[in-house]
Amino acid sequence: MNVSLLLVDDDDTLRERMATAFARRGYEVTQAGSIEEAKTCISAESYVLAVIDLSLRDGSGLEVLRVLLRETPQARAVILTGYGTITTSVEAIQMGAVHYLTKPTDVDTILDALQEPFSSAITTKREVPSLSQVEWEHMHRVLHDCDGNISRAAKLLGMHRRSLQRKLQKAPAKLR
16 A cells, blocks of 8 residues: 555654554554654655644644645645644644544544545534543643643642542543
């Protein structure tokens, strides 16, 4: 097959696992861990497919999508995120992404999304997460943004450090 695929994610372990899975399926994978690395790859080569994480250490994956589609308008891209919102999903689709998937997801789901007709990405129904799931994910996102510093995350969330620790230990039923 040897279809070129750009894989952009700042989580090295996840990116390596996905790259291996795509390569086993016959794709020629180029990896990038940041916006700058992705821009360098895009300027050096044309990609048929792209899988781009929305939240990268050096900014938004939507910047990578914009550059990719400017250089290769026919490229098909899927945006991945651990913290999806309606606003960012609509923005990604309007910019030209063919789909917007929340993590965790698997390579087969990503490939299915890349091969779907363009319009189905907009009409696909999503399961609405529970309030406890959204709260738990938000606390984890803030903790991640604080580089794992519980005290700083608790302060930003307006709660006591021990309360945050207890809530983080109790994963919602949907995530267990």
